Amino acid sequence: EVQLVESGGGLVRPGGSLRLSCAASGFTFSDYSMNWVRQAPGRGLEWVSSIITGSSKTYYADSVRGRFTISRDNGKNSLYLQMSNLRAEDTAVYYCARWGSGSADFDYWGQGTLVTVSS
Amino acid sequence: SYVLTQAPSESVAPGKTARITCGGNNIESKSVHWYQQKPGQAPVLVISYDSDRPSGIPERFSGSNSGNTATLNISRVEAGDEADYFCQVWDSSSDHVLFGGGTKLTVL
Numbered sequence: 210e211v212q213l214v215e216s217g218g219g220l221v222r223p224g225g226s227l228r229l230s231c232a233a234s235g236f237t238f239s240d241y242s243m244n245w246v247r248q249a250p251g252r253g254l255e256w257v258s259s260i261i262t263g264s265s266k267t268y269y270a271d272s273v274r275g276r277f278t279i280s281r282d283n284g285k286n287s288l289y290l291q292m293s294n295l296r297a298e299d300t301a302v303y304y305c306a307r308w309g310s311g312s313a314d315f316d317y318w319g320q321g322t323l324v325t326v327s328s
Numbered sequence: 329s330y331v332l333t334q335a336p337s338e339s340v341a342p343g344k345t346a347r348i349t350c351g352g353n354n355i356e357s358k359s360v361h362w363y364q365q366k367p368g369q370a371p372v373l374v375i376s377y378d379s380d381r382p383s384g385i386p387e388r389f390s391g392s393n394s395g396n397t398a399t400l401n402i403s404r405v406e407a408g409d410e411a412d413y414f415c416q417v418w419d420s421s422s423d424h425v426l427f428g429g430g431t432k433l434t435v436l
Contacts, residue, residue, distance in 0.1 A: 244425070254363070254371065254414050256425035268423050304370055313418050314361040314376040321370055 211235040211317045213305045218322030225295050225326070231288040231305030231319060239283040242308040244315060245290050247301035247324075257303070258290065261312070273299075295326045330419045332428035339434045346402040348431045350415030353396060358417040360398040362391060365430075366411045374413075375400060402433075410435045 217229040229245070245257040258279040259268045267279050278291040288305055302323050306315040333351040340346040350360060360378050363371035373382050375391035378398065388403045402409055415428040 246425075253412075253430040254365075254416075254427045256427060259425065268425075270424065309373075309376065311377070313359050314373055314416070315363070315371070316373050316376070316382065318370040318372070 213319035215322035226293040229290040238286040334428040348400040350398040
């Protein structure tokens with residue numbers, strides 16, 4: 210059974226940093242591209258970042274480029290999101306999501322971890 | 329930049345067919361994916377590549393994509409189908425994933 214479990218969320222002050230983790234199991238992690246998607250309270254889904262397996266090429270939403278860094282450790286079956294210079298508008302539930310075999314649809318999602326940016 | 333447009337809400341009576349649309353310029357040239365999200369839960373993929381149904385998704389869910397509109401159809405709607413539905417594409421011109429704003433489906 211595919212499982213994605215996020216951790217690392219919490220309360221952080223504006224300008225602060227936080228590192229999210231996503232532990233993957235139930236599939237060969239190194240075979241799949243991975244993503245972070247967030248959802249602000251009461252709002253829709255917003256794609257944050259993707260990392261392509263094999264090439265480790267990365268993509269970022271304009272709203273986070275230069276502040277967030279996505280990475281992965283295939284040996285630990287883990288995905289990470291390093292967030293810095295956090296803003297109030299970064300407050301959201303952050304989901305880890307697996308890209309399907311065609312790297313187009315998100316076929317599995319974690320339950321999410323809440324990040325709150327507030328003074 | 330490319331934009332996906334969804335109506336904020338739709339209502340349907342039990343047993344009827346719900347049609348949720350996702351508009352975008354020449355969207356038929358892209359692969360559209362649909363997600364269902366119930367309150368307090370993570371999204372679930374219900375339709376991929378315009379019309380493919382993942383394992384475990386009821387046959388009542390179907391999709392199509394033509395011209396400037398992609399459509400998610402839910403036939404014989406049940407109370408349990410009440411949820412937010414989001415469309416999604418990959419925009420190759422910007423190398424960005426895009427989501428529609430979401431449609432809240434209410435079962436009357």
